[in-house]
Amino acid sequence: MSLLRVDNLSVEFPSLYGDVRVVDNFSLQMAAGEVHGLVGESGSGKSLAALAILGLLDPAASRWRCDHLSLNDKDLLRASASERRRWQAKYASVIFQDAQASLNPSFTVGKQLDDIIKLHHGGGKAERRERAADLLHQVGIHNIGPALESYPHQFSAGVNQRAMIALALACEPALLIADEPTTGLDVTIQAQLLELLLKLNSERGMGLLLITHDIALLARNVERITVMYCGQVVESGDADDVFLQPFHPYTRALLDSLPKLNQPSRRLQALRGAKPSMMNLPVGCYFGPRCPRADRDCVHNVPLSEQGDHRYRCLFPIGLADRRDGAGS
């Protein structure tokens, strides 16, 4: 069963200097219960792609189009706007980076949970409270009575993110999109929250789309991975394949630039240059000007290629018998 299928999603922001395409023909498929990692640096369009999937983009400030969008086997592009919204709200949830900022500071956590439970399930007061208590229990908050009466500022950042996850679970989503859920938290708390998200995934069969700039976070934790650069998918595939044998030089560079606990030399392998401005993208491959493998052909548009399940947007993929290696011999 397909949980999510997005084909050629593009998001554009009109600006004084013409339309800026921040997400460019983004495609993603997730099976039910899959844990998928979406990684990219700031400005790569990963969050905007997620907001578009959820129908949360501001229609006044942006335009999006896509060839196909289905959630839980329902074709959302053929549904009416209200039907689409209802479906998205029912089957998908999202948590954001800063839980403290996403929760309402003027209401107790219990009240905020209750609102959502009322909306999705209805039921009497006692029944709703029981459901709320159960949700908090599932996310590892155990002194439930006091927790329901607490305001977000009374919790630490880690507990707030747990409360946020409880809110997201209230509708029993088939898909949880976690947009940088642990950025800014301590490594110990980060590990706890990841464990919680993965536990919810395996216990409830809930699909998890984990969006992050930290590719190290995804190692071992996700089944499939999609790497974005300047609004485009540059590589996607089975997580182990991408980690152990990335085809795209950008993915390779991302992995190489991470500080490692077991590396002997002190200097890091930094990428040269900086990410180009989205208003002034290079011709051809967007990564070309920074790429150690680039050559003349890279000024042409580069389509996504496939090697089995592993897709990449590069003319000279690492480790594959490419044209240049052939020419050299």
Add this chain to the structure above:
Amino acid sequence: MTATLLTVTELGKRYPLPRPLFRPQQWQTALRDVSFSLTSGKTIAVVGESGSGKSTLARQLVGLEAPSEGDILLEGQSIFGRHEEALRQLRRDIRMIFQNPSASLNPRVTVGAQLDQALQHLAQMGPRQRQERIHEALTLVGLATDHKHHYPHQFSGGQRQRVAIARAILLQPKLIIADEPVSTLDASVQAQILNLLLDLQAARNLSFVFISHDLGVVKTISDHVLVLYAGEAMELGPTEAIFRQPQHPYTRALIASSPTVQRALQVPVTPLRGELAQSHETALGCPFAQRCPHADEQCRRERPQARWLAEQRVACHKAGSV
């Protein structure tokens, strides 16, 4: 043997809590009995979770706050109680780089003018000399001299951090306190900035106190590591030894929960339970006891004294035996 640049002895800092009526004053302990020293051209990393006292330590080190106990010596001279020229000398010798350069640079003044202000206040130099110094600093951090005419918002995050580094090295300091200088940057930019800091250190014989929660970064940049928990030193030792054989259970937990690709592909992580609780004046025992997998009655009752174990100084009853 290189000279000791910085000596921190039994540093303690406590802040008064809001005083309840008719009750005695209560104190929040932010730092307790922290000692270490640093030689020229070396880097010590300070690691720990939020609330562990890392930034409190940084504030004492630059002399922004006076400690409640202990002292900080720079080349044998206390950094506190200085006046006039001695204080100006201190401001030249110890500089700071903050986490968020967007917040630490003035948005309304060009980069060149901000750098010039620092020179005007702290160095006796003519305008031409100052311009030369500014050009030199900008070039060293990998920016163009023309960038001095730009405002902070015209730079990317990585470039802004380069400007902040230029401002720090401008006065040719001996010691730079860097408080999470790369934690908001993307991985590829982070690697560039870390390499820049390593290059500057080699070129200028700079010392760093490098505050970070990212152990991968710490492993890359530091010679020594100080692990803080609830304001107390848990473990102190050479970086290589700490990562090869961490002695304190907290250090082990930190290393275990740090996401890195290689290890993640090898062994699964068991996260540490619970969260850091603030320590109070009256608290007994080891501050880490509540979350420690090895804690027993002794740990909860008796504060562990720091002792040497292999190459590290460890404050733990159980270290070495578990």
